[in-house]
Amino acid sequence: MTKLPILLILFLMVFTANAQQELPKFPRVTIEDLKSTIYQKDSTAEAYVMTNYGNGWVSQNSAGGYDITYQYFVRIKVLKKKAFKRATQSIYLYTDNNRQNAETVTEVKGRTYNFINEAMEIDELEKKDIFEAQYSKTFDKVSFTLPKVKEGSIIEYSYIIRSPFLIKPKDWDFQLDIPCERSEYVFGSPTNFAYRMLMQYCHGKLSEDKCDVFNDFRTCRWLMSDIPAFKKEKYVADIDDYTRKLHFELAEYFVRGMSAPKKLSMEWSDFDRLLLTDEDLGGRIGKISAFEVPAQNLKQQITDSLELAKEVYKYIQSNFTWDNKKELFATHSLKEVFNQKVGSSAELNLLLISLLKQVGIAAHPVVISTRENGRIWKDYPMISRFNYTLVHLNIKGQNILLDVTDKNLQWGLLPEYCMVGEGRLLVHRKSTWVPIRTPEKSGKKINMSFTFSKKAPELESQITYSGTGYQAINYRKELKTLGKEKLSEKFRKAFPSVENSKVEFDGFSDTETNLLPMILITGTHTEGYNLVNGKVYLRTIPFEGTTEHPFPNVDRQFPVDLIYPREEVITCSYTIPEGYTIAELPKGIRVVLPEDGGRFFFSVTQNQATNEVYITSQILLKKSIYHADEYEAIRALYNHIVVKHNEMIVLQKQSK
Known part of the structure; x- marks a missing residue:
């Protein structure tokens, strides 16, 4: 529930804003635009925005009150099939709880450009393909799908929203999930409306950022070009916090009869x-x-x-x-x-x-x-x-x-x-x-033991999960939400190569939450090892290892947010069959983050008395948040983890 002041006084104001309502003249779509098959600045892009334009202005309506009118125009080049979804767009219109005041949309237009038979074909969006529905108690939705979209198409659409909600104008996003060649936003209001404009910084610089006043009307314009797509990354609370965007709020207003401006923004x-x-x-x-x-x-x-x-x-x-x-x-x-x-x-x-x-x-x-x-x-x-x-x-x-x-x-x-x-x-x-902060970390422990069966390449397997802190809480939540049968099936699906698997639970008492919850999976690992030229190759961490890098990008402009400190300990043992000796064991390693912010410990040892090999991997991350200047170090830590979790133990068949 959000509480905001109600500006009834705004509807008594006498002002007429002479605002431009015609869209600017954008460059025409050309044959060369349609023929292009790649975005030169990002060859991986499925699509890119050629033009993203918005214009918002406060003006007097026919009833003598005031509205904000928003005008939008978007043009997108479609490069790959997975971008076809961008031909379907939804406009969400806010309404108050009593549905007395509501946003409306008009002038919904759209078209698709295609290059067919050495010529440009244009297909217009038809009214029958525009759908309106109530989305929730406070939102209505207008949706449409542009016609005949294929690889190489250019799509564009425009519409106008009128809103009675003056206090918090709509944000403007410069950075999107696909690259953008040009993003422009214009916002205007009479000078007795003072709007605070907040820029959320990230990649790139504005090529234009200025405000002008003419006839008691303030108009601000922002322009940004060649904006890279924001890429979703792991361990971030809300990626939207780190994109380039504009926020607006009404800070102050002054009308006839008032001795001083009314301030809405607070200390x-x-x-x-x-x-x-x-x-x-x-x-x-x-x-x-x-x-x-x-x-x-x-x-x-x-x-x-x-x-x-x-x-x-x-x-x-x-x-x-x-x-x-x-x-x-x-x-x-x-x-x-x-x-x-x-x-x-x-x-x-x-x-x-x-x-x-x-x-x-x-x-x-x-x-x-x-x-x-x-x-x-x-x-x-x-x-x-x-x-x-x-x-x-x-x-x-x-x-x-x-x-x-x-x-x-x-x-x-x-x-x-x-x-x-x-x-x-x-x-x-x-x-x-x-x-x-939390006084507790998330502790996850996985213990695996494998014994060679008579049938190659099978291993008789026992895998035990246990958790402390937040991991224990998550295990308990899963069991309560899914029940034993569904949670058992979830673990079975996590190990498709383990046949005849049996799942057991222990320590999940409803009354004794201090017990250590444990999940035990037993079965036959049918893809337990590779046999090549008489040599057996065993993965050091066959399950649950970090085999793909969680931080593939070299640079990161925002923190790594783990929610809470984490510790993961994986132990694994192999019982070596008779007739085989160890030909090669991976080397151990210990890596420590700066200022003791965490560590990675990895070891592989042999117990000749029991003819077993033991692998231990411990990842300890002592912070819940690692800031951008710590990213290089934590990424380097995971470089070592990925290498070690992918290494092999090699067994050699003994000669008779």
Whole structure:
């Protein structure tokens, strides 16, 4: 739930904006454009944007109020079949909860250019191929598919959106998931509307960035050329946080009859005070009379503040259910939530704060932006950038963050989607930024043992998974969500070469979450080794190894976000059959990241007494986030891991 001021005063303004509504004259599509089969600046591109143009302006409507009109034009060159999906486009139109105010779209046009029989053919988008539907409570959707698209086609489309929502104009994305030759955006408003424009930086430089004022109307223009595609990479919370784009917000306005401009943008002190007093956030925190008896009993039984806080946490975790809604604000009273025993994330966490205060423990809300919601912009406070409320308390000098939505979580652990780096701690006159860290890492241990069977190249196999910290939580969640049968099938599918596999579970008690969950898979590995010229070749890490590099790109402009510190230990043993000796063993290695940020340890040893070979691989990453200047080191670490996990043990058949 996002709270924004309602600018009724804007509809009393008397102003007429003389804004250009005709599209600029773009270059004509040529035969040479249609004949081209590759984008010279990126030969791997499936398509590229030839022109991406947008124009937004605030103007007076026929009813005397004000709207923002958005005009868009896009032209794309299709190079490969997998880009055909780009011929289908969807326009999402926002409407308020009561559907009293809504965005509308008009003038939807499109065409496809093809080179056929040594000539250019043009096919227009027909009205019957434009579809409108309600997408959700707050969005309508208009979709269309351009006709006759094939490899080499050029497609273009344009449309106009009119919006009554003046406070937060639409963003403009310069960088897309395919390369873009030219991206241009124009935004205009009367000078008594002051819009703040924030540029999110990443690759490339603007070739034009200027604003002009004429007849009390401010027009700004931005132009960028030859923009590379953003490439999805592993270990990033939201790739959209690291693309080149423009954000807008209405910061101030001034109209006739006002003695001074009305400021809408806030300082952080204003932001803190607003949320602490808001009736749906800080204002909800209060005494719950129905909890008074349990509170008195707990205080009499437990004198240690930390243990008392844990009991209150367990009380809510055991007796209340999350409705799966991630919210910043509460929509129901905490008394109602207490009685119904169900609530949103905000309601349950605000209830936890209230009950902690009721037993005499100071607790405060922390507001964050979840991983999928994007980064917080610390330069300017914007409520719309926050979407979740956590709980903070300080006991015995220890800062503790809590979230009570997930019954699988232990004390002090947060859901993965809450691991976002920083949050805003709301305390009267003492609000500040606090790091969002976890005291726990994700620990994964895999133990494998293999024995040669009588039938080549089969190995009798036993594979055991176990987890600690977040990995244990994830195992438990999977079992509760899928059930034993479906989770067993998932593990069987993960090992297609293991026949007659049997899956067993241990340590998954609902009541004893401190137990170590374990999954055991046994069966016959039918592709256990390669036999070449009397030599047996065994993979050092036959399953679950890092055989492909997770960081293939040489450079990375944004952090490696692992969510939490991680440790993976893989041990593997081979029982060598009679009649064979070891011809070759890989060498061990130990690699350490700078400032002891992590390490990789790998060893291969032989036990001659038992005729076994043991392989140990340990990957320890001590940080949850590695910044861009650490990327080279962590990438080099994985260079070694990939090599070692792909190496072979060689056995030689003994001569008689």
